Amino acid sequence: QVQLVESGGGLVQAGGSLRLSCKASGRTFSTDTMGWFRQAPGKEREFVAAYRWRGGTIEYADSVKGRFTISRDNAKNTVYLQMNSLKPEDTAIYYCAVDSRATSRGTSISSYDYWGQGTQVTVSS
DSSP: OOEEEEEOOEEEETTOOEEEEEEEESSOOTTSEEEEEEEOTTSOOEEEEEEOSGGGOEEEOTTTTTTEEEEEEGGGTEEEEEEOSOOGGGOEEEEEEEESSOOSOSOOGGGOOEEOOOEEEEEEO
């Protein structure tokens, strides 16, 4: 059974940093696309970042480019999201996800078939 567990969320002041982790279990994920999404109160879930195994391609939402960095450690079945220069508008529940088909860019929610429960990130002004 595939399971994704996020950690590292919390409360931080604007301009601060957080590092999210997502540990995957149940099988190996070395050839999957692993991604991060977020959902703010009253808003739809949106793409944040994705790391495709195929070609090592990385995608970011425009809103986080230059501030967030996605990385993965296949040996640990873990994907990370380093978030710097955080803004109040980054406040959301952050979800990691796995696209086992890994045939798309990884920016669409519909591409992903496994999801974690989410971790809350709150950025105060």
